[in-house]
Structure formats: structure tokens, C-alpha cells
């Protein structure tokens with residue numbers, strides 16, 4: 001029986017994993033291959049799953065990391081995908097704080113030995129984040145390095161934000177951590193499928209265990225009851241603690257009748273008009289996030305916004 005190929009998409013919070021996944025799925029569809037997605041997110045609400053079209057089988061694993069807290073659920077999801085569909089490939093989008101080898105371990109259950117073949121680990125790196133990695137805590141720095149060390153393919157993404165000299169420096173530093181992986185430079189994770197499908201899988205060495213539990217990563221989910229004032233929101237973004245690494249979700253603003261999808265990663269907020277009427281929910285990911293403080297801050301934004309009406 002033909003084995004189903006598994007690809008693990010790894011990379012730090014906000015580096016471009018979902019953007020990469022969307023590109024891959026478009027190309028897989030053009031090639032008429034049947035693929036499924038397992039999407040693991042730290043929060044209890046999935047924002048990224050909207051990136052996957054309805055005709056692609058999707059399993060979501062929320063509120064924990066495949067590599068530690070929810071390994072059992074992960075095995076059940078894989079089992080269901082294998083039972084219910086005739087697949088060519090499964091793409092696993094890991095949380096931004098997952099250690100790729102631990103995700104690999106989770107796929108290597110004896111249950112699947114005859115059905116799955118793990119083709120490799122694709123790690124995507126935010127070029128700007130890498131350049132400024134000294135601002136991260138030591139634990140996160142180690143995690144970034146581990147994600148790079150264990151990759152079969154390295155994608156240095158968001159390179160348009162760097163000068164050519166900075167790009168070259170990045171490549172040099174990344175390749176000195178892992179000189180066996182194929183290294184691609186991209187904007188918006190624009191890769192050709194063949195570039196990530198054809199390579200030699202690395203021989204894996206034992207790794208330092210760095211999992212989400214040790215990183216004190218927390219998520220906080222807030223649902224706004226209505227539109228907020230964009231200036232008040234942006235002022236808050238500028239003053240929020242640096243330990244908030246990632247925000248994503250949906251918002252409505254007082255100045256516009258539209259809904260917006262919102263993405264924030266490493267200093268860059270992005271708003272896009274959203275046609276669907278999703279709940280006005282934001283997921284925050286950061287270190288040592290205090291839910292009481294976060295709730296008060298978000299409620300503060302809503303209260304001040306109402307005064308602006």
C-alpha cells in the first residue's frame with residue numbers, strides 16, 4: 001500500500017507558516033493531489049483554519065501543543081484522516097512554539113508505521129525576527145535555533161524587509177546552524193512545491209527538549225462586543241509589552257462598516273477587509289500573559305471606544 005507523505009511545517013510565531021500552507025495547498029490542488037491538513041494552535045479558538053478551503057480535509061488541534069499536552073488527540077486525528085480519505089499528503093502546521101522533533105516523534109507512532117512516511121520538516125523563519133533575535137528571551141532564542149537545526153528545508157521569509165547585506169548575513173548565520181538543509185529566500189512564502197518536496201531527509205541527532213510548557217507561553221482570547229476605535233487600539237498596540245509576540249483574529253472599527261481580519265507579528269499590524277461575519281475575537285500569544293490584566297486592557301479599549309462614539 002502506498003504510504004501517505006507527511007510534511008511538518010515549523011517556524012516561530014508569525015513567521016509565515018499559514019501563508020506557506022496556503023501556497024502549498026494551491027499548488028497541490030493544481031497538481032490534483034489529495035491532501036489534508038492538521039492545524040495545531042495554542043489558543044482555544046482557531047483563526048488560521050479559515051485559510052484552508054472547505055474541500056480540503058482539516059483537523060484542528062486547539063489549546064495545546066501536539067508535541068506535549070495533546071499528543072493523544074493528535075494520534076486520533078491522524079487515524080481519522082487515514083480512515084476517512086484516500087490521501088497523497090498530510091501537512092501539519094505546528095504551533096509557533098513547537099519543537100519540530102517532538103512533532104516528528106508524535107507522527108512516528110507504531111500505529112502509523114505502515115501508513116505514513118514523514119518526508120521532512122520545513123522551517124520558516126521571519127528574517128527580521130532572526131536579525132533581532134537578541135531581543136528574545138534565552139528560551140525562545142534556543143527554540144528558534146532548534147527549529148532551524150532540525151529542518152530539512154529552511155525558508156527565510158519576509159526578506160523584502162532586509163537589505164541584501166542583511167539577507168546574506170542571515171543566510172550565513174542560519175547555514176552555520178544547519179548546512180545540510182536546502183535554504184530558500186522568500187517573500188510571502190512564495191515557494192515552488194518541488195523545492196520543498198525534493199531533498200534528502202536529514203539524519204536526526206538527539207535534541208535539547210524545549211517545549212511550550214517550559215517556555216511559559218500563554219494565550220489569551222478576547223471577544224469584543226462591538227466595534228472599537230482604531231486609534232485607541234493602535235495606541236494600545238504601540239504600548240503593549242514586548243512579550244506579546246503574536247495577535248490574530250477579527251475586528252470591527254467605528255470608522256468602517258466592514259469587518260477586518262487582523263494579524264500582528266513582530267511589530268507589524270496588518271488589517272484586511274473580511275467578507276465573512278466572524279465573531280470579533282482576538283487571540284494573543286505571549287510569554288507570561290496575565291489574563292486578568294489582558295481582560296482589563298481590552299475592556300479599557302472598548303470603554304474608551306464607546307466614549308468616542
Ligand SMILES: Nc1nc2c(ncn2[C@@H]2O[C@H](COP(=O)(O)OP(=O)(O)OP(=O)(O)O)[C@@H](O)[C@H]2O)c(=O)[nH]1
Nearest residue numbers: 013014015016017018019096158187188189263270
Ligand atoms: N511583510 C511580509 N509579511 C508577511 C510575509 N509572509 C507572511 N507575512 C504576514 O505575516 C503575518 C503572519 O503570517 P502567518 O502566515 O499567519 O504566520 P504563522 O507562522 O502561520 O503564524 P502563527 O501560526 O500564529 O505562528 C501575516 O500578516 C502575513 O500576511 C512576508 O514575506 N512579508
